[in-house]
Amino acid sequence: MRSLIALLLLVLTLCPAPSLRAAVPTAEPATTELTWMSVRLGGRKIGHLQIEHRLENNTVMTTQTLSIMLNRNGKSIPFTNVSRTVETTTGEALSFSARTSMSAIDSTVNGERQPDGRYKVTTTVGGASHETIMEWPQGAMLTEGQRLTMLAASSHTGQHYQLLMFDPSGLQVVPVQMDVLGDEHVDLPGGTETLNHQRQILQQAHGNQIMDLWLDKRGQARKGTLSMIGRQLDMLACDETCAMAPVQDLDMFRAAMVESPRPLTPNLRESFLRYRVHIKGNATQPLIDTDEQHVFNIGNGEWFVDIGGPRSGGQPPPVEEDKLPNAWLQSDAPAVRNLAAQAVGDASNDRQRMRRLRIFVSRYITQHGLDIGYASALEVVSNRQGDCTEYAVLLAAMARAQGIPARVVTGMVYADRYANTSRVFLPHAWVQAWVEGRWQSYDSALRRFDSTHIALDSGDGDPWHFFNATDLFSAMRIEEVFPYWEQSVPGPAPPPGATSGGGR
Incomplete structure (x- = not known):
């Protein structure tokens, strides 16, 4: 099953994209910046993340491409998710899109803000498209809005706050509790950097899911870690050669x-x-x-x-x-x-x-x-x-x-x-x-x-x-x-009809 894929997609949306600066004059030429990250699970490289940040005409376009190779019982499965957001330099959402590909299967979602402030969302799965109109969730942020909020909080060690992150792939708002833990020296493939440590806590009935982020002085994520199926998932900023190094087999289904x-x-x-x-x-x-x-x-x-x-x-x-x-x-x-x-x-x-x-x-x-x-x-x-x-x-x-x-x-x-x-x-x-x-x-x-x-x-x-x-x-x-006929552990009595599992 692909429960593991959904987690990796959530990681992508929770990782704030890099930015050049909060705003520039309209007259300045368009600027583009690339960031590369190596994606590792349990110490083994499973893929890479490329983040392209383009600033033009007072809008910020962020494109994040996650590419990994899954292995399930000896079967290698390529997986790619491309997420793009367009926002003003103050973090106001203008449009979003996401495309997820695994093997020969593609699904896409595109959202465009309409003149009345609502968003037309087109979802395409298996060649069939479905169109809806949605209100923008109050307080929800895309990548640039998230970066600006975390950057503002980085100087307040000990602060607790909440982010409402909008996920384009799932069309859902993810409420995340944030803790600012302060500046730390962090070892990365390219050397040691002083980064601001912030912790994201996603509260759910199955238990809290925690992701740690280390941000530079512009609010860019340089490192991210979380636990997945009992292993540590790491995203580490590095150069293109490091990020594009060959992947290593890891059977996620067996894990x-x-x-x-x-x-x-x-x-x-x-x-x-x-x-x-x-x-x-x-x-x-x-x-x-x-x-x-x-x-x-x-x-x-x-x-x-x-x-x-x-x-x-x-x-x-x-x-x-x-x-x-x-x-x-x-x-x-x-x-x-x-x-x-x-x-x-x-x-x-x-x-x-x-x-x-x-x-x-x-x-x-x-x-x-x-x-x-x-x-x-x-x-x-x-x-x-x-x-x-x-x-x-x-x-x-x-x-x-x-x-x-x-x-x-x-x-x-x-x-x-x-x-x-x-x-x-x-x-x-x-x-x-x-x-x-x-x-x-x-x-x-x-x-x-x-x-x-x-x-x-x-x-x-x-x-x-x-x-x-x-x-x-x-x-x-x-x-x-x-x-039902064994009583090795005391507890509630079996329900009526407990002699049958109800197989169909």
């Missing part, structure tokens, strides 16, 4: 695996299972409650996760958005609607429709591979290839095309053996559909849902939802797994 304390046989997978898990950090609600999964905090960073005994009321009922098309679930596209109608045939109720849709999608994707980027439903209809995320987005879109509310779930699933590793939980994705008054899970990739599916987050199919679960893969340790 996201979580060991199982015991083998989970087929009969256990079909039963109610209780997991006792330990999660590092200060998460307030690291896993979600669903109509099939119930989470209990037992203190000291430990949680019970009960899966099985499905019943309604574990999560809120659907809202209108759960039935609507979007850039990733193009349920209104004729190709998706026709395919869904073909799959359900003469089914008379939603339970029959979802079962037929699940079977159809399981058979429809004929090339299963890890070298496909996060594709939209329309792209999957066309190329019929992908991994678990492609199965999930296609099934969710086809369900919505039939008027059935559906969501894409991010989580983990058990495998007896994967990539020469035994008894592990792997990143995974599947679908929830609203059937007979509750959310029910359907897994087209594995052709069945069972009690080894641990849900971490759910959403509308946008890959940015996968970011919410990224850190959990390295922060979680499964201490114990046991079925």
Whole structure:
């Protein structure tokens, strides 16, 4: 799955771009400055970041190009994100755009300020475009506005403040708490520099995500670090030769695996299972409650996760958005609607429709591979290839095309053996559909849902939802797994119907 990609994209948007100075007279000629950074994970080089800053006619254009090579179970996958913002020299947003490419999959977003102050946003995924009008979020900043704010704060050691960062790729506002830690001597590939250390804290239910930045006297980021899947991600300013040095293989998919304390046989997978898990950090609600999964905090960073005994009321009922098309679930596209109608045939109720849709999608994707980027439903209809995320987005879109509310779930699933590793939980994705008054899970990739599916987050199919679960893969340790008939750990009684995992 591509939860790791979403984190790297967030890193790009949180890294302030370089600037020449706050303002220049209009008459001065255009000036351009390039900054290069090496991107390293766990000490191994995985790519580079190029930042181009152009100042012309009292506008600031910042173009950031992140290029990395992902490796998943021996498959090398090139990934590029190009983000461009145009602002006034005082940090007022004028336009933004972003393009994300992985393998042969591209998605783009373009936003232009209109005369009335609103923004026309065009999102294109798989060749299909969707246009909306959005109000600019109050207080939100693009790259130049962020730089000016952090530069102003750099002389106030000990100051705490908030930045509302607008992310062009995800079209979302990221509220970040900032701490000014003061000037420090920092070793970089080109030598030691005196830089201002500021810390960004992104607060979320899964636990705080912290990124440290070191800024020069113009507010340019010269170094950035954060933790990702248990490893340190570094972005270090250096010259072009250093930034463009060859990448080193690092299997990010393997790093996201979580060991199982015991083998989970087929009969256990079909039963109610209780997991006792330990999660590092200060998460307030690291896993979600669903109509099939119930989470209990037992203190000291430990949680019970009960899966099985499905019943309604574990999560809120659907809202209108759960039935609507979007850039990733193009349920209104004729190709998706026709395919869904073909799959359900003469089914008379939603339970029959979802079962037929699940079977159809399981058979429809004929090339299963890890070298496909996060594709939209329309792209999957066309190329019929992908991994678990492609199965999930296609099934969710086809369900919505039939008027059935559906969501894409991010989580983990058990495998007896994967990539020469035994008894592990792997990143995974599947679908929830609203059937007979509750959310029910359907897994087209594995052709069945069972009690080894641990849900971490759910959403509308946008890959940015996968970011919410990224850190959990390295922060979680499964201490114990046991079925309803074992009582090795005291706790809440199993729910009614706990003898069945509800596999479909």
